[in-house]
Amino acid sequence: MNDEKPYAAAVSAHYGRPHLQEEILQALEQAGRSLSSYRDTMSFDQFHIRGAEATRELARLSGIAKGQALLDLGCGIGGASRLLAAEFGCHATGIDLMTEFIQTATALTTQVGLSDSVVFQQADMLSLPFAEHTFDVAWSQHTLMNIADKSRLLAQVRRVLKPGGLLVLYEIAQGPVTPVHYPVQWASDPSINFLLPATALVHLITAAGFDRLHWQDMTEACLQWFQAVVAKMKTRVQGAAPPIGLNLVIGPTTAEKARNTVRNLAEDRIHVFYGVFKKAGA
Template sequence: MSPDKPNTDADYESALNEHYGVPNLGDELLAALEAAGKDVDSLTRDDIASFDEFHIRGLEATQELAALAAVEDLSRVLDVGCGIGGPARTLASEFGCDVVGIDIVEEYCRAATLFTDRVGLTDKVCFQHGNALNLPFEDETFDVVWFEHMLLNIEAKGVALEEAARVLKPTGTLALYEICAGPGGDPVFPVPWAWDGSLSYLDSPRRLREIILDCGFDEVAWTDVTDLSLEWFRNVVESMHSRPADAPQPLGLNLLMGAETPIKAANVVQNLEEERITVVQGVYDRVNQP
């Protein structure tokens, strides 16, 4: 498939839902919380923090990117590829934003809505099912478009970025936190975002920056956070190895990644160590319509 044509076909959407969409995810997460002694009828963001943000460095990365992008109180944010809604809830509760989350994975949208209701943020955050390549919003609707570990599953990145530019206000901001291809060769699979290369579309940092600029953006900031990412994931793997074999299931990203979590995490560490992947943050201003 040509990278300049949107991949909106049913097979692609089905594959992403199969990869990410744990059946009855919200109920499964509630059951795990209850088993861990949490009051599921009175949850807080702290109660769900260990699995709430499905990306490298979790909450810290979201807070860091929001600061880098100078996200302001009362900004209207579109979180594209919102997952179960952790970043959207962070932006609403800590930065005063109104947030719309959109994701192609229906189970994520349902779980995101469930947990947003449980922590009392439905007045600031909402979610809907949709495709980043065909955003169901009017032109010039949002102050910020937010990507965290979203473009790695998209071949037609130019289309996604043109859509982001379209729905941004003329003075809007694109904030992204993405995994890119490194110089060390193809990634070792499986990883959290793909079982194999069929759903993994990583561009080099240089190529990604070129695509963004070509889509009508002006670069404000670009930071390589690969070393911080490697340190964080090494700690994740070390924590897994140190758990007794008979210990209860942890309240962590394993609830989203499944039984293969240790393998996926170890492969991410290997990919970072061998420079097969890099991790970057970027902030861009919308300067014109592509």
């Protein structure tokens, strides 16, 4: 199990951006970009490989539908929650350990007029502050690698899901070659990196009371996407204004982390998967 205080401090040391909201608004203003639709934040609010394309693909794969209650575990600044509410009609609740991510997610959501269908709350996904049988879907994109005690998380998710509810994943797994080159987007060093091999991850999920509906290796698509991102970074003119991209959330180490993720994917150190699981039993 994660030792809660040092763990929260380590997560905060890695993801922490105390002035995130102001910095995002300032960058948008400098770029002359207005904020009126959830689409206006999509270039920097999907904190996972392949961005909004992956979110839409996974939503279609898992059949996210109008009126469903969806819990976005480790929602970051809320990009997936907004997209899923706007395009698939669900009611999303995003939770994240980082207070500044939740504040930024809430402010962006208000600004783009989605507060009626998307809400956010600071919380640890290992102690979900929700009653049992609250959600139709538990959604997690690139968060499990920060969780040591995955069995505890899965028990929490199972508790808050309605009977037959879905656990929908887009996750990174440990490849056959170790270790991971650091820093990467989810960890500056091994202290908050808890990757499992894919077979072990699936075994843990099914042992926790979920039936596997779908499991798909997305590694090659992720590698190609990230190689293109890194190639584009290399063409940037020195001194040009920073792009309105994930660099706003990740900060000055964005390029180094992108290069490392490409190496990790290319060298079989990490693999990426879509997964859809159904809560078994009652």
